[in-house]
Amino acid sequence: MSHDSSRPVCILGLGLIGGSLLRVLHDSGTPVYGYNRSAATVEAATADGYQASADLTAVLGRAADDDAVIVLAAPLFALPDLVDAVAATAPRCLLTDVVSVKEKVSAIVAERHPGGRFVGGHPMAGTSRSGWAATDPELFAGAMWMVATADQTDPEDWLTVARIARRAGAFVVPAADDAHDRAVAAISHNPHLTAAVTAAVGAGESRLALRLAAGSFRDGTRVAGTAPELQRAMLEGNATALLNTLSETIDRLTAARDALRDHGSTEVIVDDGHRARLLYEELAGSGPAPISPTPISDVQVGAPGWAEELRRQAHLGRVWTD
């Protein structure tokens, strides 16, 4: 059960995330191959010099033969069928994923492939474009990659998955499934909803308004341009956590409207937002080049209490770097 770079990786789904992972692992010398159900994608990936196939059973057979780590890189709605196929053809392979919610993926794996080896993951990277044409081996450079870290997680399997994230150029953020899902509701899924509503209100006003739109509108609505089916899969897959952040968003905006109507003031919402943004910039920087994150220190993966200690330090904003 080695976790060095010679262990093969098999990626199921070659869209933006899966395809970019195929590229960066290949470029870093890891044996890697992928499956995509679209022949056009397979052709494009093959033409670019990568190993790809539209034959799922054959790809999984190869993964079983060479003990590859299998990466689920398809939208949530496509996972049940893929996990069924893994359970049928490559049941002993270590499985991970790159999907934006973690509790639902864990539930699907537990139901469809009980006893399967699984350590979930989620790279925090993306663009509003999608598909093979948008793939980029630099997509994960400096990005945060959540790796699911539960008390019962197998430490060797955890290290294998975490090192794939590191080879892709990302920093590893250990977290429990539920904490991850609440966090991404707040910093990724809710921003998709506020971007969508901001865009709709702006475009609903007039063409003159869109003509006058500048930086605040351009940046604030960018992710509303993401393919709707991808957004919906992501948002609806995290409905419970998202309902909470959405309700808080509505409550805060309602309080802001009342303060503006009754007292002509935007003080609370502007100050809260400004303080929050500064806190974020303190952690991540304000420019395109992120601040180097503080590494997690003094944790031996596999030592007693390792998972809890990794989660604790990650909650302080630190990352695992090996």
Place this chain on the structure above:
Amino acid sequence: MSHDSSRPVCILGLGLIGGSLLRVLHDSGTPVYGYNRSAATVEAATADGYQASADLTAVLGRAADDDAVIVLAAPLFALPDLVDAVAATAPRCLLTDVVSVKEKVSAIVAERHPGGRFVGGHPMAGTSRSGWAATDPELFAGAMWMVATADQTDPEDWLTVARIARRAGAFVVPAADDAHDRAVAAISHNPHLTAAVTAAVGAGESRLALRLAAGSFRDGTRVAGTAPELQRAMLEGNATALLNTLSETIDRLTAARDALRDHGSTEVIVDDGHRARLLYEELAGSGPAPISPTPISDVQVGAPGWAEELRRQAHLGRVWTD
């Protein structure tokens, strides 16, 4: 009453907008000088080779002597005093402004300087930074610059102001004060509120959440980093129009919450947002380089009905380019 580039321009306020205008007009050969109440700003501008002074009466005396166009480039709350000073010292100078609301500025000028010559304006450009250090002669390159266009506007004065905007590198968008204020509520002021609430909800969740924050949070909250006093002056100065767009925002988010809670669906908000964003990209492009806008055609400024026709074409998304 020439409106060529040899007519001097006098800028009151040398923050991001006023200072950037001083730079670009100077660099394009227009005689230009500015006033700022802060000695440090005046010193910085002077050290950079520009003409600036902290003596308002002296600056306005010079403007009266050389028939300069005076540009009000201070926050809304500072305008009454500045307009009083203009009325006292340079009452015959043509006056314009670069403030983000237009009805309130027009009301201040009408009250403090009745009979003064005034054509309002608003360049749609900015960054989340402020002050002289943030000034940039390229700030207005390709930006939209609203120039107030009412039936009673003097055509020569309108041309003078519009040509200053053009010399700064901007496209001119003719519009009525009230249409402008509704438009910027929808595409600039409302986005500041949604950015603020998005930032507050994200930071309120956990430090882990901020650690995982990526592009959607970074871009969607960027303008929440703007100095709170500048945001408040802008937002509260447009309270009536902003209340409408804020209420619409709340209504749309509430409908989205109900649909997510009752049907597990985000279809309406995601599709509306996506359609709106595509409409915007069709007009402005999706990348950093904007699409060249369609020019207003066949309007002679000063001919019968010129102002109405300019506004009509601007409502189709067109711009005036001379």
